[in-house]
Amino acid sequence: MCGIAAFVGLGDGRDLTSMMDALRHRGPDGEGAFVDTSTGVHLGHRRLAIIDVAGGAQPMWNEDHTVAVIYNGEIYNHQELRELLVRNGHVFRSDHSDTEVLVHGYEEWGVDLPRHLNGMFAFALLDRFRRRLFLARDRFGEKPLYYLHKGRFFALASELHALYAHRAFTPQIRQESVQKFLAYGFLPSPSTLLEGVSKLPAGCHLTYDLETNTAHAAHYWEFNLEPARELARADEIELAGELRRLLFQAVRRRLIADVPVGLFLSGGLDSSSILAGAAAAIPREQIRTFTIGFTEPSFDESRFAEQVAKENGTHHAVDRLDLDTAHQLIPDVLSRLDEPVADPSIVPTYLLSRFTRRHVTVALSGDGGDELFAGYDPFRALRLARVYRAVVPPPIHAGLRRLATRLPISDGNMSLDFKLRRSLTGLSYPPAMWNPVWLSPLDPTMMRRFFERPLHAADLYSEAVAQWETGSSHTLIDRTLEFYTRFYLQENILTKVDRATMMCSLESRAVFLDNDLVEFCRRLPARFKYRRGDRKYLLKRAMQGVVPESVLARPKKGFGIPLAKWLRLLPVDRAPEPVPGIRLDEVARAWQEHREGRVDHRLFLWSWLSLQACVRKYASHRTPIG
DSSP, X not given: OEEEEEEESSOOHHHHHHHHHTXXXXXXXXXXXXXXXXXXXXXXXXXXXXXXXTTOOSSEEOTTSXXXXXXXXXXXXXXXXXXXXXXXXXXXXXXXXXXXXXXXXXXXXXXXXXXXXXXXXXXXXXXXTTTEEEEEEOTTOOSOOEEEEETTEEEEESSHHHHTTSTTOOOOBOHHHHHHHXXXXXXXXXXXXXTTEEEOOTTEEEEEETTTTEEEEEESOOOOOOOOHHHHTSOHHHHHHHHHHHHHHHHHHHTOOSSOEEEEOOSSHXXXXXXXXXXXXXXXXXXXXXXXXXXXXXXXXXXXXHHHHHHHTOEEEEEEEOHHHHHHTHHHHHHTOSSOOOOTTHHHHHHHHHHHHTTOSEEEEOTTHHHHTTOSTHHHHHHHHHHHHHXXXXXXXXXXXXXXXTSOXXXXXXXXXXXXXXXXXXXXXXHHHHHHHHHOSSOHHHHHHHBSSOOOHHHHTHHHHHHHHHSSOOSHHHHHHHHIIIIIIIIIIHHHHHHHHHTTTOEEEEGGGOHHHHHHHHHSOGGGTEETTXXXXXXXXXXXXXXXXXXXXXXXXXXOOOHHHHHHHSOOOSSOOOOTTBOHHHHHHHHHHHHTTSSOOHHHHHHXXXXXXXXXXXXXXXXXXX
């Protein structure tokens, strides 16, 4: 895992150094740079050494110095690709670096290179012969990549603050993006919070021509569900066996490293399945598992992880904290963000990452399991929601929604009153908007309270509506699966995990996002994922007899923290930074309502804190060169 930064045009080595310094946490083990004054090309790299520690320095070149790469990520099939490229006549200088596969792979396949890669990555290749930069991001966007193209200036970086470390860039907040962020709880690619800056979407590559100063981005892969008829008729036991084989294969691929590797272990189905795969690949006594626990029993799940670790005989470590200690970390965690994160579980994710990094450099995670196998609560609500919408007239629905606002407010994680209010809010809108509204910090009605010029609901959720209407499937389950996989996973979960782990210089590897496993899941009919209220149906069948029965029967519970209570205890912010288009008096009133226990604003207020932390960074930016 590393950090990359580059630019073409205005600026010099001082700007490149500033950009690289901003990414030091992503790559504490070394740095490298290349500057070509004749073309204005500047390439920079910060390295977290994982594979070929001695020989993997970057920028890395091919033999005749016509192709160079700066790269962040891991290519899990690099050994197979290396063997293929050697047979085709390519000469490698490194012993087993996955980075060198990229330069020779580009020589062999050109812009089709990303299609051959099984891994997580964001890279930029300099092609000196064709005078262009070639950028690419992995299928699900596990690794971030931002870029800016303004006039004759083109820049890219792993994180936003590396871009505004360059003196040629003045960050300006995009008003529409603020509304999108508070409507979704994340920003769908290519949008970012800053004017002129884009996120390269997952599964995309981009070519920047040094001669013509033009940039062109295109998808090389998109997640679409394509249920196969032959799988619908296949033997269920055989399908479960194939799923188990592919999952264990994905685990083996992600255990390869030249540094210590561990596993995040919650004791739930996903992490327990990954542990089972690791136990099938290496001796159990070599497996290291990590859990974060809290001293307050209602928020502590470490006992489940300890039970699974004990049954597997792993070397298990638990870090227990009191919630007050975790609470005190909120300002520090938020201050290190440069892109707002509306998911408050970034706090326990950071704590787990910090603890894990004391022992290992790489950790396997279960991210993607819920999205691929219908693991979230809304999947159970879909059928009831459809019936409700068909039989309950709008006036009665409005009355029920008003009654729900009068329910006593609970501080519990996903309490009944919280879920009921959010469910009824979502059902106030068309089905295409159910999922984003259920997740949103502010629904479109609330937007009218907080924004001077609020967007219409269809504009707020334009990306989700387009996906719902043009997706490959017409069933509620599959459309919802596509929403969670394309948006919630890519723009929220993976962003949160990347930032939390990289704050601690820890590499996280998402087992369920392996190419072969995802292709199998894409073709599975929905009934193997969700059946009569049973989520993750086939995954449970695949793990029968492999993980403890208690794990299979255990209901899903998120990484919970007492957010509503914490927000009531935070000191009042006397001088918030202005945010374009937002009424600060209404924000102050929302804080007061929440502190008095009259309204539950937990998701909006957390998102506001995250947004404020980023805005303060932008406001302190210096006047640029130019």
